[in-house]
Amino acid sequence: QEVVLKLHQFLPAQSFVPANILDPWADRIEAESQGRIRIERFPAMQLGGKPADLVDQMQDGVVDIVWTLPGYTPGRFPRTEVFELPFMVRDAEGASRAFWQLAQSDMRDADFKDMHLLGAWVHGPGVIHSARPVARLEDMAGLKLRAPSRATTRLLEQLGAVAVGMPVPAVPEAMSKGVIDGALLPWEVTSSIKVQELVGHHTEFPGRGVYVATFILAMNKDVYEGLPQDLRAVIDAASGEGFSAQAGRLQQGADAPQRQVAADRGNAIVTLDAAEAARWETAAAPVTAAWVAELEAAGIDGQALLDKARGLLAQNAN
Amino acid sequence: MDRLIRQIARLSALAGGVVLLALVGMICASVLGNATLKLAQMAWVQSTLPGLAEGMRAAGIGPIRASYELVEIGVAFVIFAFLPWVQITRGHAMVEVFTARLPARADAALAALWEVLMAAAMVLIAWRLYAGMLGKVKNAETTFLMQIPLWWAYAACLVAACLAALVTLWATVAALRRAARAWA
Amino acid sequence: MSDLGLGFLSFPVLLALIFARAPIGLAMLICGAGGLTLLTGSPNIVLAKLKTETFSTFSNYNLSIIPMFLLMGQFATLGGMSRALFRAAGAFVGHLKGGLAMAAVGACAGFGAICGSSLATAATMGQVALPELRRAGYSGGLSTATLAAGGTLGILIPPSVVLVIYAILAEQNIAKLFLAAFVPGILAALGYALAIALYVRRHPEAAGSAPALPLRARFAALLPVWPVIVVFGLVVGGIYGGWFTPTEGAAVGAAGTGLIAWATGGMSWRGVQDAILETARTSAMIFFIILGAASYNSFLAFTRVPQELSSFVVGQGFSPWAVLWLILLVYLILGCLMDSLSMILLTIPIFFPVIMGLDFGMTPEATAIWFGILVLIVVEVGLITPPVGMNLFVIAAMNRDVPISATYGAVLWFVAADLIRVALLVAFPAIVLVLI
Ligand code: NA
Ligand code: NA
Numbered sequence: 001q002e003v004v005l006k007l008h009q010f011l012p013a014q015s016f017v018p019a020n021i022l023d024p025w026a027d028r029i030e031a032e033s034q035g036r037i038r039i040e041r042f043p044a045m046q047l048g049g050k051p052a053d054l055v056d057q058m059q060d061g062v063v064d065i066v067w068t069l070p071g072y073t074p075g076r077f078p079r080t081e082v083f084e085l086p087f088m089v090r091d092a093e094g095a096s097r098a099f100w101q102l103a104q105s106d107m108r109d110a111d112f113k114d115m116h117l118l119g120a121w122v123h124g125p126g127v128i129h130s131a132r133p134v135a136r137l138e139d140m141a142g143l144k145l146r147a148p149s150r151a152t153t154r155l156l157e158q159l160g161a162v163a164v165g166m167p168v169p170a171v172p173e174a175m176s177k178g179v180i181d182g183a184l185l186p187w188e189v190t191s192s193i194k195v196q197e198l199v200g201h202h203t204e205f206p207g208r209g210v211y212v213a214t215f216i217l218a219m220n221k222d223v224y225e226g227l228p229q230d231l232r233a234v235i236d237a238a239s240g241e242g243f244s245a246q247a248g249r250l251q252q253g254a255d256a257p258q259r260q261v262a263a264d265r266g267n268a269i270v271t272l273d274a275a276e277a278a279r280w281e282t283a284a285a286p287v288t289a290a291w292v293a294e295l296e297a298a299g300i301d302g303q304a305l306l307d308k309a310r311g312l313l314a315q316n317a318n
Numbered sequence: 319m320d321r322l323i324r325q326i327a328r329l330s331a332l333a334g335g336v337v338l339l340a341l342v343g344m345i346c347a348s349v350l351g352n353a354t355l356k357l358a359q360m361a362w363v364q365s366t367l368p369g370l371a372e373g374m375r376a377a378g379i380g381p382i383r384a385s386y387e388l389v390e391i392g393v394a395f396v397i398f399a400f401l402p403w404v405q406i407t408r409g410h411a412m413v414e415v416f417t418a419r420l421p422a423r424a425d426a427a428l429a430a431l432w433e434v435l436m437a438a439a440m441v442l443i444a445w446r447l448y449a450g451m452l453g454k455v456k457n458a459e460t461t462f463l464m465q466i467p468l469w470w471a472y473a474a475c476l477v478a479a480c481l482a483a484l485v486t487l488w489a490t491v492a493a494l495r496r497a498a499r500a501w502a
Numbered sequence: 503m504s505d506l507g508l509g510f511l512s513f514p515v516l517l518a519l520i521f522a523r524a525p526i527g528l529a530m531l532i533c534g535a536g537g538l539t540l541l542t543g544s545p546n547i548v549l550a551k552l553k554t555e556t557f558s559t560f561s562n563y564n565l566s567i568i569p570m571f572l573l574m575g576q577f578a579t580l581g582g583m584s585r586a587l588f589r590a591a592g593a594f595v596g597h598l599k600g601g602l603a604m605a606a607v608g609a610c611a612g613f614g615a616i617c618g619s620s621l622a623t624a625a626t627m628g629q630v631a632l633p634e635l636r637r638a639g640y641s642g643g644l645s646t647a648t649l650a651a652g653g654t655l656g657i658l659i660p661p662s663v664v665l666v667i668y669a670i671l672a673e674q675n676i677a678k679l680f681l682a683a684f685v686p687g688i689l690a691a692l693g694y695a696l697a698i699a700l701y702v703r704r705h706p707e708a709a710g711s712a713p714a715l716p717l718r719a720r721f722a723a724l725l726p727v728w729p730v731i732v733v734f735g736l737v738v739g740g741i742y743g744g745w746f747t748p749t750e751g752a753a754v755g756a757a758g759t760g761l762i763a764w765a766t767g768g769m770s771w772r773g774v775q776d777a778i779l780e781t782a783r784t785s786a787m788i789f790f791i792i793l794g795a796a797s798y799n800s801f802l803a804f805t806r807v808p809q810e811l812s813s814f815v816v817g818q819g820f821s822p823w824a825v826l827w828l829i830l831l832v833y834l835i836l837g838c839l840m841d842s843l844s845m846i847l848l849t850i851p852i853f854f855p856v857i858m859g860l861d862f863g864m865t866p867e868a869t870a871i872w873f874g875i876l877v878l879i880v881v882e883v884g885l886i887t888p889p890v891g892m893n894l895f896v897i898a899a900m901n902r903d904v905p906i907s908a909t910y911g912a913v914l915w916f917v918a919a920d921l922i923r924v925a926l927l928v929a930f931p932a933i934v935l936v937l938i
Contacts, residue, residue, distance in 0.1 A: 012671050044671075048551060048800030050558045056453065060550030075460040075467075142355050144381060153462050163463060164386050172669075173564070179386070179747045197675060328779065335778030338569055342760075345753035349746045356745075386563055389749065394561035396569055397789045403779060404786035410525035411787055411899035413889065415907045417523045432524050439531055446552035453553060475557060 002036040003231060005223070008058075009067040010051040011168065013043040015192045016254050021247045022067055022217070025119075025238055033234045039065070058220050059114050065219045070111070071149030077111040078295055080214045082302075082309040083122055084151040085291060086284040087205060089212045091318050096121035096248030098312035099214060100241045106305060112216075116224040118239040119217035123186040124252030125209025126152075127202055129195050130182030131175075134203040135270050137279050146171055146183035148213045154287045155211060156184070159280065172198060184211060187255035187262075196262045204271045205280070215247075323488045327402035330481045334399030341392045348382035355381070384463040391461065391471045398478035402485040405436070426493075426500035433486070433493035440486040444479040451476055505541060509805030512537050516798070517890065526895050527787075530794030534801040541804055551800070559796050560789060563749060568622045569785040570752035574759050575629035576777035581763030583730040588634035593723035597714035600702035602638050603648045604695045606631045610652030611659055611691045620842070620885055621788055624653025624893045628900050629784065639710020642904030644701060647886075647912035650893040651694055654882040654920075657842065659687040664842050664881070668874045671850045674867070681937040682871045686879060686927060693919035701915045708912075733758035787899050791892065808836065808849050815853075822860035826873075829853050830880045830924065837884015838891065845881060853877075864931060871938065872931045876924065883920045886913050 007026060011018050018041070026039040042063070049057060054068040055076065070077035071084065082088075082102070089095040103112060103120045128134055130143060140159040147153040147163040156163040164180050168189060174180045175198040182199050186209070190196055204210075217239070224232065263269060272280065288306070295302030357363060358370045382388075404410060417428065451472035459468045512533050519529035535548045578584045588602065591609075595601030610627045628649045635645040657664050665679050702709040715723075737755040740746045746754065763769040802808060815828045836845050857873045858866060885893040888910040898906045927933055 014671075014673070042803065046800075046803040048796055048803070049555050052459075053554045053558055056554050057550070060546075060553065062547050062550045073457070073459050074462055074465070075458045142352075142381070147462070150462060150465075157463075162381050174747075177747050178745075179563075179749075192673070194669065194675075197677065331779055331782035332775060334782060335775075338573060338778075338781070341566070342570060342573070342753040342756045345750050346757045349740075349750050349754060353745060389566050390561045390563050393563075393566035393569065394557055397560040397786060400569075400782035400786035401790070403782045404790065407783055409783040409787050409899065410527065411791060411895040412523050412525050413520050413895070413898075413906055414523055415889070415905065415910070416521040418905070428523060432528065435532065436525065436528055439528055443552065443556050446549060447556060449549075450553035450557060471561070472557060475560075 001038050003033075003227065004038045004040060005064040005219075006040050006042060006047070007065040007067070008042045008045070008047050008054060008063040010045050010054065011043060012192075013041065015043075016188050017067070017215075017247075017251065018043055020250055020254070025217075025243065028238045029234055032237065033231055037231060037234065055115075055218075058218060061220055061223070063220075064223050065118070065217065067215065067217045069148065070214050070216060071151075074150040077107075078298065078300065079107045079111045079305060080120075080216075081149065081151050081291060082305050083214050084149050084211060085288050085306075086151070086155045086211055087208050087281060088309075088313065089122060089125065090208050092122050092124045092212065092248035092252035093245050094248075094316035094318050095212065095313055097241060097245045097316040098309065100244040101312055101316075102305075102309055106308070112218070114221060115218040116221045117216060117218050118235070119215075119244045119247060121215050121244040121247040121251070122212040123215070123248070124188055124212070124255040125205070126184050126186050126211040126213070127204050128182065128210060129185055129190065129199050130201045130203070131199045132181060133201045133268060133270070135272075136276060137283060144179075144181045146174065146180050146185075148184060149211075151287065151291065152184050152211045152213075154290065155284055158284050158287050168193060171195070175199065186212070186251070187258040188251050190258045191261050196258075196265050196267060200265075200267045202259075202262055202267060202269045204269065206271055206274065206277050319488075320492075323485055324406055326481060327406040327485045330399050330401075330478055331403035334396040334478070337392055337399070338396045341389055341396070344382060344388065345385060348385045352381040384461070387461045387463055387466075391466070394471060395474045395478065398475040398482070401440075401478065401482035405440070405482060405486045405489060408489075423500045426497040430490075430493040430497040433490040437483070437486040437490040440479070440483040444476065444483045447472060447476050447479050505805045506807060506810055508537060508541055509802055509807030512798075512801070512805075520890060525790070526892075527790035527792075527794035530791070530798040534794065534797030534799075537798075537801040538804060541801070551797075555796065556793060559793050565789070565792070567749045567752045568625065568788055569781055570749065570756050571622060571626040572629060572781045572784050573777065574752065574756040575626050576780050577756060577759035577763050577769075578630060578730065579633070580773050580777055581759060581766050581768040583727070583759060583762060584630040585634060585637075586727045587730055588631065588638070590723045590727045592638060592712060593715050593720040596638070596712040599706070599711050600644075600698040600709045601711070602635060603640060603644060603698045603702075603709065606635060606648055607652045607655075607691055607694045607698070610649070611655045611687070613656070620653045620656045620882060620893060621792075621896055623656030624650055625784055625788060625896055625900070627652060628897050629780075632897075632901060638712075641705070641708035641908070641912075642901065643908030643912040644698070644705075644708045646894075646897045646901055646904050646909040647916060648694070648698065650886050650891070650897045650909065650913055651697075651916035651920075653893045653897075654885055655687065655690055655694075657882055658683055658690055658878065664846060664878055665874070668846055668850060668878070671846070672854050672870050672874060674870050674874065678867075678938045679871055679874055682875050682934050683878065684937060685933055686875055686923070689923055689926075689933070690879075690920070693923050694916055697915040697919040701912060729762045730759070733762065784900060788896060791895070795892075808845070809852055811836075811849075813852060815856075822862055825856065825860060826862075826876075826928065829857070830876060830928075833877060833880040834884055834887070837881050838887060842881045842885075846877070850877070862931070864935075868931065868935050872927075872934045875934045876927060879920065879924055879927070883917060883924070886920075887917055888913060 009018060026041060029037055030039060045051065047063060051068060052072045054066040055073055057063050058066040070080040083095060083099055099122055100120045103117060132143065134140060137159060140161040143161040144164055145156055145161050147156050153163040171183050172193045185195060292302035292306060363370060451469050454469035454472055460466060516529055516533045519532060520526060538548050539545045591605040592602055595605050609631060610623055613623050613627055631649060632645055665683060669679050733755060736758065737751045740751055740754065811832055815832060820828065858869060862869055885891045894909055894913065898909055
């Protein structure tokens with residue numbers, strides 16, 4: 001072995017993303033490097049720290065590669081939040097392409113300047129999973145829901161719910177102890193953390209996700225740049241826009257079976273009708289406006305970024 | 319000097335206690351608000367007193383929105399603030415069964431050794447916490463809801479960690495003196 | 503030296519440090535940080551990890567339950583509530599030899615039902631019950647051993663954090679696992695009561711006893727404790743009823759006992775200060791151990807020792823039952839040095855598929871649940887097996903006047919009860935599966 005790379009992430013090894021996206025990616029690199037690269041995989045925060053510590057661990061060289069959500073470290077990746085704004089995304093594959101393209105054009109030297117980005121994608125449309133039924137905007141009042149990011153936190157508060165920020169692995173414990181009444185999550189992750197058993201109601205937004213969260217697979221910059229040219233080429237070939245788009249597609253593809261698990265258990269799955277959806281959009285409008293204003297205050301042209309993201313989403317739509 | 323150091327450790331622990339009591343108070347307020355709101359949202363209350371739940375929410379009655387993250391930050395400070403007291407009162411867990419019959423000289427030397435290493439650990443922790451704080455200043459990380467800059471929390475903990483380092487260093491000096499006397 | 507060699511070498515080094523009277527947390531920190539430095543050839547990784555991980559170890563919502571319950575225990579002592587409670591318990595069972603220690607085990611079981619952590623259960627109940635046991639004439643060794651063992655009920659009686667994690671790793675139903683843990687949890691409490699009965703038969707001087715009281719006097723002893731019972735009822739009922747979380751319950755309990763102490767005039771400014779200082783001492787002691795354990799466990803994960811140890815067991819080609827016993831033995835050994843959660847996270851992904859690939863004559867789901875409960879129990883036994891056990895250390899640190907050798911001697915009776923229970927559950931899986 002010439003190079004051993006440590007990949008650290010927060011989900012158990014057999015969860016969907018580690019098993020179906022990260023492992024194949026790592027296996028491919030190991031094979032195409034003729035065994036010169038070995039990727040040691042450490043799931044479930046085995047090497048210590050909390051999920052929010054992953055980015056620091058990678059930048060400080062504690063590990064070489066991390067898979068994480070920019071949303072776990074609010075304030076650190078302000079531009080990535082454009083895809084997490086309410087009701088933005090219909091299909092994860094196109095949105096992942098859009099995210100990767102925008103990351104290359106607008107975030108490379110900003111949000112991602114201290115790392116080498118390997119993949120950037122979003123999951124399938126996010127759904128509200130709750131212990132109480134949510135069919136109308138009013139049902140959100142006082143509901144304590146887990147939010148994955150700052151944008152969703154604001155969305156929940158605009159809709160009258162109480163947002164609790166926590167990473168995915170903390171959700172089942174919090175649900176089983178009643179810390180939260182439910183969670184915003186894509187279907188794909190639900191059965192691996194027992195959501196269908198812990199709550200009985202699921203609310204979908206017609207046509208689009210209530211939200212999506214962004215993911216990044218990123219590598220320590222010095223480690224990447226210190227690799228010989230040919231090994232870098234192997235990693236490059238397995239990563240980038242194609243990999244990101246495929247990751248988005250796989251994740252959304254895993255939604256349907258999990259939705260079926262909920263249906264088979266007899267859980268109630270509600271899709272908001274058009275009139276109700278319009279009320280939600282109106283109620284959520286201030287979230288996007290506030291995000292734009294906040295970025296402007298930080299000296300970033302938020303409106304331009306938002307327009308560009310919408311353009312890329314339309315352009316890459318399937 | 320002994321009295322001063324002990325007093326510092328005591329005040330630090332009491333400061334931690336005050337924050338802990340504040341967290342307890344906040345959680346109780348949140349629980350109470352949550353319970354009243356849930357009562358007001360029950361079907362028969364909604365039908366007999368329509369608008370009560372909405373009115374209560376508008377008045378800010380309900381679970382406290384940032385309770386979770388305030389507890390997370392608060393308890394970190396509480397524990398850091400408690401550290402000087404456990405140092406000065408020698409409250410750490412240890413196994414004394416195999417060292418009970420050591421001669422006085424060896425015993426004093428061993429005690430000094432652990433105090434030195436403990437001081438090194440405490441200084442290391444405080445120093446790295448400082449580095450961590452600088453990192454959080456640089457990358458502008460905040461909490462989810464209140465958007466409290468994380469470095470504020472780090473800074474508060476850093477003060478307590480420095481006190482813990484100071485107290486431990488003092489205990490080390492004392493232990494070294496005792497060891498020197500035993501060997502003299 | 504190879505990574506694995508370094509990992510295995512760290513066990514005896516850690517033991518040596520602990521036996522040489524190093525503070526437990528410090529010993530683990532030294533082995534973790536030192537080991538990682540040797541492993542990576544530079545201190546950089548250790549220095550980088552310490553930047554954020556001390557803070558994130560302490561900044562933990564679920565662990566915030568520890569200082570809050572400790573504060574509740576202090577207030578309960580301040581208001582004379584714990585004494586009144588034990589006096590009431592003593593009125594009913596005090597005339598039985600060892601009865602009060604059995605009541606303490608019952609109290610641990612009750613507390614374990616609302617708390618997911620063994621260390622927290624041992625520390626909180628220790629604070630309330632230890633002085634009362636000593637006052638009633640129980641020997642130091644029996645008192646500390648009872649509470650260290652009682653503390654392990656915290657993770658056995660649902661809800662249990664470790665079971666939730668197991669359910670996720672093994673893709674099993676949480677509700678069924680909770681149900682399955684119920685009978686073994688009761689058996690554990692009964693086994694401990696039996697251990698106490700046998701111990702005091704052997705050492706009659708270790709337990710005080712009082713004359714039996716008439717029924718009227720027994721109920722009269724209940725009168726002064728009703729406010730405490732109300733607070734405990736509120737805390738337990740509130741958590742079970744979903745009105746609040748365990749952390750919220752701890753806060754409500756601390757506030758409730760604080761108010762009672764204040765109302766009964768037991769709370770002076772001086773008293774509050776002492777309560778805070780005592781809470782500070784015990785909380786910081788526990789969190790320092792947690793910090794050391796986090797550092798040491800992360801080092802072990804870097805060396806891949808738990809993973810390699812697991813694959814070694816798997817690779818030997820033994821019979822299913824031999825493999826099972828070997829796995830349980832590995833957990834017992836690791837349990838001496840690691841905390842339950844890290845151990846489960848590191849090893850279940852390897853052991854679980856192995857167990858599922860073997861034929862124990864049960865359905866896959868039954869096997870998974872049965873194995874989970876067995877692992878849970880063995881991991882907990884590790885917390886009280888001498889010479890190294892987290893619960894033993896915590897309780898010992900709270901009672902400096904009791905030599906730890908006395909605790910060691912008495913706790914072996916409880917360990918024996920545990921091992922007999924494990925053997926029973928291995929031989930008769932139906933005990934685990936009866937409720938599901
Ligand atoms: Na429990
Ligand atoms: Na042990």
